[in-house]
Amino acid sequence: NAGVTQTPKFQVLKTGQSMTLQCAQDMNHEYMSWYRQDPGMGLRLIHYSVGAGITDQGEVPNGYNVSRSTTEDFPLRLLSAAPSQTSVYFCASRSSVYNSPLHFGNGTRLTVT
Amino acid sequence: SQQGEEDPQALSIQEGENATMNCSYKTSINNLQWYRQNSGRGLVHLILIRSNEREKHSGRLRVTLDTSKKSSSLLITASRAADTASYFCATDDLRSWGKLQFGAGTQVVVTP
Numbered sequence: 001n002a003g004v005t006q007t008p009k010f011q012v013l014k015t016g017q018s019m020t021l022q023c024a025q026d027m028n029h030e031y032m033s034w035y036r037q038d039p040g041m042g043l044r045l046i047h048y049s050v051g052a053g054i055t056d057q058g059e060v061p062n063g064y065n066v067s068r069s070t071t072e073d074f075p076l077r078l079l080s081a082a083p084s085q086t087s088v089y090f091c092a093s094r095s096s097v098y099n100s101p102l103h104f105g106n107g108t109r110l111t112v113t
Numbered sequence: 114s115q116q117g118e119e120d121p122q123a124l125s126i127q128e129g130e131n132a133t134m135n136c137s138y139k140t141s142i143n144n145l146q147w148y149r150q151n152s153g154r155g156l157v158h159l160i161l162i163r164s165n166e167r168e169k170h171s172g173r174l175r176v177t178l179d180t181s182k183k184s185s186s187l188l189i190t191a192s193r194a195a196d197t198a199s200y201f202c203a204t205d206d207l208r209s210w211g212k213l214q215f216g217a218g219t220q221v222v223v224t225p
Contacts, residue, residue, distance in 0.1 A: 004155070035215075042117075042201060043156075043215040058212065090155055099144050099163060099205075102213060104155030 002026050006091050006105035013081040013112045021076040021108050023091030029103070030096040032074040033058070034066065036087040037107075043090065049074055050096075081112045117145075117202040117216030125222045132189040134219040136202030137182075143205040145178055145185050146213065150199045159187075159200075192223045 007022045033048035045058030049068040063085060065077040088109050092102040120135045144163045148156040162169045162178045169176045175188040189196055199220045203213040
């Protein structure tokens, strides 16, 4: 089992460019989510999905889009990158079993210049 | 806005000592979870305590939960250099299942 796999590990974008951060999990988890981690602020939820075809906004959704066409994949799209989106992005998944923990990928470090 | 707030922000101890960190939160919860993050890696789940539990143990970890004070503590006993990491508490809010909210974390350094 690979768990949660994120690609790429590092990315540098120029302001205004778009890109997609990939996330895949092989644990058949219904729930998937995207967080961003900034120094001193912990992790903040961007978007999440409780199953294929269902997505919802988290705490900081502006500037990001998601879709969930399969159980395994949950890509995060930056529509027009801004320096404020410089951050480390984590994808996480969990089972729908009550009180199950999150499983995290190793993150994508994004710099927007 | 953050739900959990950890205290202290940073902790430096020697191998063999115990490390204690605290987490306070604001709303009613289903459970509270603790995660560890090593430098440059994703978070790893350590332990989950349900709202109707007061204490839980896992190896060298001991977690307490006081729902009346809306606080939790994580104790790592007999710490090792490999325990050097950031530790985060996360709350599973009663009103919004699955949307775990994380605190800013406690950075722990264990020196040999």
